[in-house]
Amino acid sequence: MRAITITTPGGPEVLELTEVPAPVPAAGEVLVEVAATAVNRADLLQRQGFYDPPPGASRYPGLECSGRITALGAGVSGWGVGDEVCALLSGGGYAEQVAVPVGQLLPVPKGLDPVTAAALPEVTCTVWSNVFQAAHLRPGETLLVHGGSSGIGTMAIQLGKAIGARVAVTAGSAEKLEACRGLGADVLINYRDQDFVAELGPDGADVILDVIGAKYLDRNIDALAVNGRLVIIGMQGGVQAELNIAKLMAKRAAVLSTSLRARPLHEKAAIVAAVREHVWPLLENDRIHPVIDRVLPLADAAEAHRLIESSTHIGKILLHA
Numbered sequence: 671m672r673a674i675t676i677t678t679p680g681g682p683e684v685l686e687l688t689e690v691p692a693p694v695p696a697a698g699e700v701l702v703e704v705a706a707t708a709v710n711r712a713d714l715l716q717r718q719g720f721y722d723p724p725p726g727a728s729r730y731p732g733l734e735c736s737g738r739i740t741a742l743g744a745g746v747s748g749w750g751v752g753d754e755v756c757a758l759l760s761g762g763g764y765a766e767q768v769a770v771p772v773g774q775l776l777p778v779p780k781g782l783d784p785v786t787a788a789a790l791p792e793v794t795c796t797v798w799s800n801v802f803q804a805a806h807l808r809p810g811e812t813l814l815v816h817g818g819s820s821g822i823g824t825m826a827i828q829l830g831k832a833i834g835a836r837v838a839v840t841a842g843s844a845e846k847l848e849a850c851r852g853l854g855a856d857v858l859i860n861y862r863d864q865d866f867v868a869e870l871g872p873d874g875a876d877v878i879l880d881v882i883g884a885k886y887l888d889r890n891i892d893a894l895a896v897n898g899r900l901v902i903i904g905m906q907g908g909v910q911a912e913l914n915i916a917k918l919m920a921k922r923a924a925v926l927s928t929s930l931r932a933r934p935l936h937e938k939a940a941i942v943a944a945v946r947e948h949v950w951p952l953l954e955n956d957r958i959h960p961v962i963d964r965v966l967p968l969a970d971a972a973e974a975h976r977l978i979e980s981s982t983h984i985g986k987i988l989l990h991a
């Protein structure tokens with residue numbers, strides 16, 4: 671089969687479409703013929719040599735895919751050859767075939783085409799596990815989503831609105847904020863010339879989904895409501911910052927942080943099952959939808975990485991096999 675390989679850590683040009691051995695599904699896995707994969711910001715870090723795949727994972731990039739099951743490993747039940755699926759991966763999505771643990775499979779939602787479904791596993795699992803399972807966002811609460819027009823942000827806005835929360839977003843341009851409004855965001859904050867703490871006002875946000883990390887830590891605490899929950903899932907603004915415990919204590923607030931890729935199989939399977947139960951009906955009833963910036967051929971993976979690096983996209987960039 672062909673896969674995108676990283677010959678040596680570096681810029682987008684190190685991504686090469688190469689002939690490689692096809693994977694063989696182990697016990698409890700299925701083999702998927704990939705229709706499409708999606709580019710995640712983490713793939714850029716892997717390409718640069720800063721984010722190695724966890725032990726046992728494919729060396730090729732790609733944290734999600736869609737496609738068709740072509741073979742079953744030993745002991746697999748509940749799925750059959752020919753089923754159209756999408757899947758959360760630990761790696762290997764930038765390829766024509768990938769082996770997937772059954773706990774990480776989801777059916778292609780009714781009414782959605784198989785290529786588009788590649789946009790779903792990573793964003794739905796990340797948002798569900800952080801905003802709902804970790805931070806327990808409730809109806810009527812305010813959710814602040816940093817980077818509202820990102821792949822993650824576009825899903826967080828829609829899920830927040832679907833459960834009846836008020837959603838505030840930050841983004842770096844008027845066009846991106848307009849896209850967030852179109853998805854239901856109530857409060858639009860341009861982080862380049864507005865202060866999100868001031869814009870939220872004294873009531874603040876009950877839950878903040880943060881992709882910036884160190885640079886925003888202190889202001890995120892300022893922006894939290896009493897009993898607020900800050901959940902950090904990205905480090906685009908650095909990894910080390912000072913935490914003012916007095917401010918945290920005064921608000922009886924919590925700082926949480928998770929990473930999806932390195933979680934053990936049983937935890938991923940539990941998240942995927944919860945997403946199927948809670949998020950899939952919203953997709954199938956057209957209450958939420960994946961936001962796709964564009965679809966490129968797998969051979970253009972380098973171009974897709976350049977686009978994500980320039981941050982001109984809104985939503986997800988897909989690569990079709």
Ligand SMILES: NC(=O)c1ccc[n+]([C@@H]2O[C@H](COP(=O)([O-])OP(=O)(O)OC[C@H]3O[C@@H](n4cnc5c(N)ncnc54)[C@H](OP(=O)(O)O)[C@@H]3O)[C@@H](O)[C@H]2O)c1
Pocket residue numbers: 709710711712792796816817818819820821822823840841842843846861881882902903904905906928929930931978981982985
């Ligand atoms: N922990 C986990 O398990 C997990 C899982 C998935 C993703 N993530 C993280 O989630 C983030 C989003 O992932 P993605 O694939 O959806 O990436 P993406 O589409 O490239 O999004 C990155 C976003 O960050 C925004 N941003 C940059 N600087 C900002 C600032 N100062 N204030 C507010 N927003 C800012 C960008 O907004 P503008 O373009 O408007 O500047 C852009 O929307 C990444 O950091 C990724 O690593 C974590």
